[in-house]
Amino acid sequence: MADLSRAMVTLSCALGDRLGLFAAMADGAARSADDIAGRAGADPRYVREWARTLAAGGYLEMEPSGEAFRLPPAYAALLADPGSPFYVGGIARLVPPLAAMVGPVADCFRTGAGLTPGDYPPEMYEATWRMSAKWLRAMLLDQWLPLVPGLDERLSAGARVAHLACGSGTALALLARRFPASRFVGVDRHELNVERARREAADFGVADRVTFTRVAEFADGLSGHHELIMAFDSLHLAADPADVLRRVAGALTPTGVFLLLETQCSTDPRENVGDVAAFLYGTSTLYSVPLSTPGPVVAGMLGLPQPVLTGMCADAGLTAPQRIAAPTPFNVLYQMRRAS
Template sequence: MGNPIVSDRGADIDRTLAAGERFMADLSRAMVTLACALGDRLGLFAALADGTARSADDIAGRAGVDSRYVREWARTLAAGGYLEMDPSGHEFRLPPAHAALLADPGSPFYVGGIARLIPPLAAMADRVADCFRSGAGLGPADYPPAMYEATWQMSAKWLRAMLLDQWVPLVPGLAEKLAAGARAAHLACGSGTALALLAQRFPASRFEGVDRHELNVGRARREIAEYGVADRVTVTRVADFADGLSGPYELVMAFDSLHLAADPAAVLRRVARTLAPTGVLLLLETHCSTEPHENVGDVAAFLYGTSTLYSVPLSRTGPVVAGMMGLPHPVLAGMCADAGLTVPQRIAAPTPFNVLYQIRKA
């Protein structure tokens, strides 16, 4: 018989080596993600979008940056498998599959802006570590403007692609009500893009946006002015998530934000009081399971990590700290029932991260 202790040690060593390989892969992914964030921010992917092989000097000239930095950046992404590099190591090509993801904001597969969330979130590690120790929370203004700028970029893309031509038509009668003239509100309105798009399409209606962060309020007001719809849209800074709602509204929107509220159940009760009898709440929330052991894999790790650095700190002082994965359908359904609302009806799943619900008065 073999020595079981030696055998177990060998298995432990193999598992440790495998864990080390995984850790090295994750370190590589972190550097590749940072490189993608730089590439999106500086226009380096755009300089490679046509699929032509280019030198670092050529890429730098097109993007208006320094070529020595570009060469190191390009070799990082070539090492990570994102760029093709010629044998000399001096010319680089962005393959079409990666171009659709990283270089073409008009592509339905474009995800380049997501990478830009990582640097500002990483910059919050020290502040969040202090929150771990104290149990305190943070406010929206504690986070770098770059994080909100990345969020504006991402949300504008999918709102322009989906809100008017996909989501609104999924709700029976909503387009007709807005065309005839109705009131609508957007909680945590962010950049104001949703309000601007709706106001431009439905000039007879009036729209209200509320947000807790002055940076978002300023951006929303600029967006609304640029769309030429300031005469029918107001944006107000509020202290709490659902402050400022008066109603009655035919439409209330909350997109990827209810889990950031200190008390999501109280928000739903407030919405129920302000919805018109025929009104609808369009709620975009994280697609997840009630069972934590089912929320695993790369997408779940990204969402939990973002929640640790952002969602939990923003809601830590409230009675319910949902986190980004804390409002799965059964939990939402219970909150809606208590608030006098219907069971959330799933009408779309626009991304691997999200589910869109319509909710009405019970």
């Protein structure tokens, strides 16, 4: 019952984020369902049932009348303000589109086949855009780049940068705005992501120096030599991660760096337990494994721990992955270079 309850609370959180219900309660005042509905442009009867769900789950405080509800400040920072550094509300919005894929993934269980990015609902990508934009804006320029000595200076002078599985394009748009002398290319297997990335570049006013291309395979389109190549929370989706690393090694300058964000996990599955691991394994079952099947290496979301990456990098001609940050409980940021 606890797990079933959490499932319903998660779906309610997804609704609250999507409809702006949490934002309507962000000031911490006790509000009736009618008041919340009026602020969010929703129907009061639906809002009342939603609020009672989250009050029963401990997310909202219910007034003694049972008719007014309050979002505590700590929860508001997590759920109501996408600009907050603590905001995690968008994560819940991954669950409904993943749940919608249970049928197609069940067929994959029976056949051993895989799926393509276009098989998944657009709402899933919209949720990832929303979440990734937050941490990229907070971390990429001012926290991650300074961890690589000299990188800021080389990008300021003018260099080539590539982003594999570029998603919404936010990372390259941020970099292009900061480093106008450099040139940037993003590749992605999903046309929806490429279209979104092009809009992002236009919105940032950097479309003249950023190019986005749809590719068939993860590292297609990676040509020439780059001062910076990035892959954030995506290498495990490649059908052949080892081949991607070989291609990255061949596309780096002698001073170039590969920034890789991957799942924080152990080589021993007995150590990958608990709520975070269950969430990641479940997401991997419904998304990561289908997208990388029938590749020669179906890593899954927890299939590239540091020791495994170290072996792949050695074979690919890259230095061992150096851990330079752990930005979330889910991830580790590594840097690699061409092996001498």
